Amino acid sequence: MTLTFYKYQGTGNDFVIIDNRESILSKNNTKLFARLCDRKFGIGADGLMLLELPQNNEDDFTMVYFNADGNESSMCGNGGRCLVAFAAFLGVIRDRATFTAIDGKHHAEIKNGLVYLQMQDVLEIEKYDDHLFLDTGSPHHVTMVDGLSEYDVENVGRRIRNGAPYFEAGSNVNFVEKRNGSSFAVRTYERGVEDETLSCGTGVTAVALSMHATKLTDKEAVSVQTQGGELKVTFKKTENGYEDIFLIGPAEQVFKGEFSW
Numbered sequence: 351m352t353l354t355f356y357k358y359q360g361t362g363n364d365f366v367i368i369d370n371r372e373s374i375l376s377k378n379n380t381k382l383f384a385r386l387c388d389r390k391f392g393i394g395a396d397g398l399m400l401l402e403l404p405q406n407n408e409d410d411f412t413m414v415y416f417n418a419d420g421n422e423s424s425m426c427g428n429g430g431r432c433l434v435a436f437a438a439f440l441g442v443i444r445d446r447a448t449f450t451a452i453d454g455k456h457h458a459e460i461k462n463g464l465v466y467l468q469m470q471d472v473l474e475i476e477k478y479d480d481h482l483f484l485d486t487g488s489p490h491h492v493t494m495v496d497g498l499s500e501y502d503v504e505n506v507g508r509r510i511r512n513g514a515p516y517f518e519a520g521s522n523v524n525f526v527e528k529r530n531g532s533s534f535a536v537r538t539y540e541r542g543v544e545d546e547t548l549s550c551g552t553g554v555t556a557v558a559l560s561m562h563a564t565k566l567t568d569k570e571a572v573s574v575q576t577q578g579g580e581l582k583v584t585f586k587k588t589e590n591g592y593e594d595i596f597l598i599g600p601a602e603q604v605f606k607g608e609f610s611w
């Protein structure tokens with residue numbers, strides 16, 4: 351059987367995307383998805399997404415996300431932005447979208463070539479001596495470091511991801527350095543890819559909220575420089591936590607192809 355795939359990237363976080371509105375692929379194709387994401391034996395990507403039919407009248411489509419290891423995982427912020435751009439390319443939406451992902455409903459808008467993706471409210475941030483932990487749709491460990499550009503993200507990230515209290519379920523791990531006022535730089539070790547990626551959208555969101563929660567910025571619009579480009583996060587601090595959170599940045603189709611299996 352032959353299927354068309356599309357490749358998208360959002361600040362260097364790259365994805366294979368398949369239009370699965372006709373339910374050709376089942377979610378249990380773990381080996382196939384891992385092979386398609388493999389950079390030596392497949393197309394190569396940090397993750398794979400299926401765009402599926404909406405599950406209710408309010409939605410335009412459904413997002414199903416798999417990590418590069420082929421397993422379905424929690425929310426992917428850059429993936430969500432790329433899937434909105436893909437939905438616009440297919441003509442499923444114009445410039446506004448409502449869709450459901452594993453963490454619930456999302457609204458999005460494409461404006462001036464950027465995708466604005468609303469993330470889930472964050473009501474709890476755990477603060478520890480040397481890091482913070484929060485869930486922005488995916489779990490994130492956030493820690494400040496000096497000398498980010500030389501930092502051993504791969505090995506330290508892997509140790510934290512696999513160690514206590516995360517163990518097998520794991521966490522994504524973000525290493526952050528302040529640039530100025532409301533601007534930060536981050537490098538992220540992603541679980542499910544089991545390596546550093548050039549950018550992680552839920553990670554960038556976690557960094558922005560963590561920097562506000564620890565008073566490293568008092569702004570509700572934060573710039574985060576990833577290895578693959580700049581993302582912006584805007585939010586409102588309320589008495590309950592953080593609401594109206596938007597992850598903002600580019601999402602680009604890089605090519606189209608066919609695969610057989």
Ligand SMILES: N[C@@H](CCC[C@H](N)C(=O)O)C(=O)O
Binds near residue numbers: 396429488550552
């Ligand atoms: N790259 C993603 C995060 C994808 C999920 C993550 N690897 C996990 O399993 O938690 C993003 O842009 O948010």
